[in-house]
Amino acid sequence: MKRGTYRRIHSHPILGPLPDHQECSILVDSKPIRAREGEPILATLLAHGIYVTRQTEIQEQPRGLFCGIGLCTDCMLTVDGVPNVRSCITPVREGMVIVTETGESHERQER
Amino acid sequence: MSAKSAEILVVGAGPAGLAAAIAASKCGASVVIADENPKPGGQLLKQTHKFFGSERHYAGTRGIDIGAKLIEEAYSRSIEILLETPVVGIFEDLVVMALGHERLLGVRPKCTILATGAGENTIAFPGWTLPGVVTAGAAQTFVNVHRVPIGERAVVVGSGNVGLIVAYQLRQAGMDVAAIVEAMPNVGGWGVHAAKVRRLGVPILPRHTIVEARGTDHVSEVVIQEIDDTFRPLDGTASALDADTICLAVGMTPRTRLAEMAGCEFTTSPALGGRVPVHSLGMQTSVPRCYLAGDVSGIEEASTAIEEGKLAGLSAAAELGLLDPEAYREQARASSDALSELRSGPFGQVRKIAKDDVVRTYERN
Amino acid sequence: MNETKHEQEPESLRRTGVLNCEELEDCPGVPAEERLRKGPVAVIECQEEIPCNPCEGNCPRGAIHVGHAVTSRPRLDIDKCVGCALCISRCPGLAIFVVDLSQEDGDRVCVPYEFLPLPRNGDTVRAVDRSGSDVCDAEVLSVNRDARSDRTAVITLRVPKGLGMAVRFFRVIEKEA
Numbered sequence: 001m002k003r004g005t006y007r008r009i010h011s012h013p014i015l016g017p018l019p020d021h022q023e024c025s026i027l028v029d030s031k032p033i034r035a036r037e038g039e040p041i042l043a044t045l046l047a048h049g050i051y052v053t054r055q056t057e058i059q060e061q062p063r064g065l066f067c068g069i070g071l072c073t074d075c076m077l078t079v080d081g082v083p084n085v086r087s088c089i090t091p092v093r094e095g096m097v098i099v100t101e102t103g104e105s106h107e108r109q110e111r
Numbered sequence: 112m113s114a115k116s117a118e119i120l121v122v123g124a125g126p127a128g129l130a131a132a133i134a135a136s137k138c139g140a141s142v143v144i145a146d147e148n149p150k151p152g153g154q155l156l157k158q159t160h161k162f163f164g165s166e167r168h169y170a171g172t173r174g175i176d177i178g179a180k181l182i183e184e185a186y187s188r189s190i191e192i193l194l195e196t197p198v199v200g201i202f203e204d205l206v207v208m209a210l211g212h213e214r215l216l217g218v219r220p221k222c223t224i225l226a227t228g229a230g231e232n233t234i235a236f237p238g239w240t241l242p243g244v245v246t247a248g249a250a251q252t253f254v255n256v257h258r259v260p261i262g263e264r265a266v267v268v269g270s271g272n273v274g275l276i277v278a279y280q281l282r283q284a285g286m287d288v289a290a291i292v293e294a295m296p297n298v299g300g301w302g303v304h305a306a307k308v309r310r311l312g313v314p315i316l317p318r319h320t321i322v323e324a325r326g327t328d329h330v331s332e333v334v335i336q337e338i339d340d341t342f343r344p345l346d347g348t349a350s351a352l353d354a355d356t357i358c359l360a361v362g363m364t365p366r367t368r369l370a371e372m373a374g375c376e377f378t379t380s381p382a383l384g385g386r387v388p389v390h391s392l393g394m395q396t397s398v399p400r401c402y403l404a405g406d407v408s409g410i411e412e413a414s415t416a417i418e419e420g421k422l423a424g425l426s427a428a429a430e431l432g433l434l435d436p437e438a439y440r441e442q443a444r445a446s447s448d449a450l451s452e453l454r455s456g457p458f459g460q461v462r463k464i465a466k467d468d469v470v471r472t473y474e475r476n
Numbered sequence: 477m478n479e480t481k482h483e484q485e486p487e488s489l490r491r492t493g494v495l496n497c498e499e500l501e502d503c504p505g506v507p508a509e510e511r512l513r514k515g516p517v518a519v520i521e522c523q524e525e526i527p528c529n530p531c532e533g534n535c536p537r538g539a540i541h542v543g544h545a546v547t548s549r550p551r552l553d554i555d556k557c558v559g560c561a562l563c564i565s566r567c568p569g570l571a572i573f574v575v576d577l578s579q580e581d582g583d584r585v586c587v588p589y590e591f592l593p594l595p596r597n598g599d600t601v602r603a604v605d606r607s608g609s610d611v612c613d614a615e616v617l618s619v620n621r622d623a624r625s626d627r628t629a630v631i632t633l634r635v636p637k638g639l640g641m642a643v644r645f646f647r648v649i650e651k652e653a
Contacts, residue, residue: 009258009284013592014159014173014627018258043257051242052328062328064242065261068249071230074240091149161568161626163528165546171530171566173626283591297490302524303569305493310645312608315493414527456525456547
């Protein structure tokens with residue numbers, strides 16, 4: 001089954017229409033992406049069909065959303081040079097530079 | 112009123128914590144709530160369905176609106192709610208919380224009420240680390256709070272109320288649900304929740320388990336299999352479902368780290384989700400002036416969380432001398448009766464017995 | 477898409493989430509056929525003892541009884557009930573319907589509906605049974621969604637005679653682009 005691309009839930013029978021929101025622009029793996037200011041980084045990524053947040057160091061397994069509330073660390077990526085940021089609970093801000101491909105740990109970066 | 116001077120500190124701004132803070136504040140206590148999340152409301156923020164119970168428990172009102180009502184009431188009572196403020200430690204008489212990434216704040220409340228809720232269980236199977244495998248709570252959060260679909264077509268693992276409700280909510284959000292698989296011979300949750308999803312055409316498959324998630328960088332196929340009465344897979348019954356999402360709704364476990372740290376005595380109660388702090392009828396733990404309420408004391412529902420919160424708030428206020436014994440007894444009795452009511456019937460019975468055991472263990476020690 | 481069609485276990489509310497005939501007969505909120513043939517009446521398919529009672533308090537004619545023990549299954553007073561359908565949107569379990577088997581040109585079934593798109597009056601929809609299986613085509617007679625129903629729409633369907641106790645939901649037929 002193929003993944004969809006840019007998707008948000010625009011209308012919902014209980015929650016109503018998706019409210020307008022301040023937009024901002026971020027870079028994800030050097031690609032500019034429009035985001036809704038303040039939403040979790042991972043929400044922006046998923047809305048654009050980006051679902052791999054990092055690859056594990058040894059087996060290079062793809063990881064992404066799992067617990068959604070900042071407890072499992074599967075969704076970590078690098079934000080503005082800072083590694084291991086939990087993308088499911090970190091709000092998006094204008095100009096953020098996000099790197100998913102490598103998701104290197106702090107020690108590895110220092111070597 | 113600052114966190115430092117509040118008489119009562121409530122940890123967790125979900126239904127139990129909010130109800131506790133409101134009840135204590137009604138008695139005249141100064142209350143502060145600390146919550147790790149950016150918004151108060153706990154799990155209520157994700158619950159778009161109408162709640163059960165009776166009028167006392169906001170029956171017929173949607174979870175999201177119950178949350179809004181409780182939050183509004185808390186703010187109207189000048190209860191301060193510190194958000195993105197996880198409580199990271201409880202020591203003798205000192206509670207430590209984190210403010211932002213770089214500051215710690217230590218406070219010495221007269222009473223502490225732990226309302227930290229529960230975390231979701233997980234199960235592992237080949238492919239479970241692939242993007243597309245998520246917990247039911249994650250599905251709810253992203254779909255109902257962040258308004259982003261997490262896939263096209265999901266298999267839900269677990270037919271307790273959480274699995275049944277999440278499957279229904281995924282359909283409301285425009286996602287498809289291929290099936291709900293359940294290891295037991297019967298549906299785990301309430302019949303009405305099951306009926307709601309069956310009439311949508313979602314199959315519920317008792318005696319089935321998930322065997323494998325297949326895909327390269329995302330789930331693209333889900334293998335399920337029938338199991339026998341001893342939970343062993345039956346040969347020749349494996350089948351592949353076309354799905355890109357797996358939601359795990361396989362139970363919850365109370366988040367009791369702070370209670371452990373505080374030195375609370377525990378007991379093991381499978382019916383309540385594992386190890387839980389023992390507590391009195393009035394929700395006091397074995398540590399003086401430390402109370403608890405909601406899922407942290409045993410996995411139940413929002414209605415019991417609200418009622419236990421009320422009870423804990425009253426007990427803390429009474430401890431501080433803000434409520435005279437007669438008034439306390441009367442209001443606590445009303446809460447206890449309401450809790451008994453919520454725990455009656457074939458579904459509640461097991462929890463009622465378990466909760467009675469917890470109280471008995473507390474009284475024995 | 478070729479998927480293994482799972483052999484469905486015999487249906488029952490506890491096993492698979494679908495009420496079977498015996499369970500329906502045993503349900504105190506489900507009126508006997510005689511009453512169903514007299515005119516619109518509530519059909520409360522609430523067959524388990526769970527703590528819940530908004531139906532009781534919301535009925536303007538006091539036709540629903542749950543009582544002090546809120547886990548009791550709701551009982552319907554078929555003489556008091558006129559099938560006003562107010563209870564449908566009040567039930568958190570979405571377990572209440574209004575059925576009218578008295579009319580010549582088809583049975584009427586009112587169902588709760590919490591999805592988009594909402595159908596419109598006059599639309600033809602595909603009516604399904606409690607297991608979501610297609611039963612027949614149905615005509616939408618009314619769509620009610622007001623403030624008090626709190627986003628639970630109540631849809632009245634006209635189905636062929638004889639199907640009023642089978643149909644419990646429907647699918648909007650997506651128009652070809």
